[in-house]
Amino acid sequence: VVWNDPINLMSYVTRVFMDVFGYARPKAEKLMLDVHQRGRAVVSSGTRERMELDVHILHGYGLWATLEQPS
């Protein structure tokens, strides 16, 4: 889950989603807008180990990312 924050630029967040997940620009932009407008968005899902790695990578980019178990 990536959370909205007032510092990260919309263009940068889009670029990060493309870079980290290999998403095409429209998908990356849609996710970025979800984060921006709804306050948070699920950007990736999978095994816990895989998601811990994704969160670590997103923290390296300065994004505000957390892990959640689907309920």
Added chain:
Amino acid sequence: VKVSGKHGRLRLRLEPVEVQLLESLFDQLEAVLAEDDAERLAEDFRADLEASPGAAAAGRDTAVDPVRRRLSPPAFPDDAGAEAEFRRLTGTALRELRDERIAACRADLARGGEVELRDDGSSRRWIQVLNDLRLALGTRLGVTEDIDEADIAEQDAPQWAVYYWLTATQDAVVAELLR
């Protein structure tokens, strides 16, 4: 600063004063990263959890440097055990990653004010390092979603100017990358 992208080659042309500014911002960020406060950070998250679940993700005033908190946010804001384990596994790597890219960007600057971002690795580390600097400065300044320029205290004006310069520079580089 001038950002230009021609024939797939991205270039930053920095004035000497801008090079000096970046070097001094790198010094400040390195000092923050060097603080050995893993224990305090862990304590801090435990306190958050006891206060209310989810409080860590919401952010609050604490004894820990807010910049440090922002640079390594909790992965498991509602689970102290999982969070401690995650930090143990990734905390050092995250810090080293930031130190390494500062060092690489410093090396780029040492070759003069003209920085050529010739591959994905160099353009990535520059947008990341500019973002780290913005996160650090923006957190200190208390940036919010809609800043009213009238609310900026006079003594903070120079810092805000630096923040806006970093923002414009990062945005220009990212725009070229998204082209």
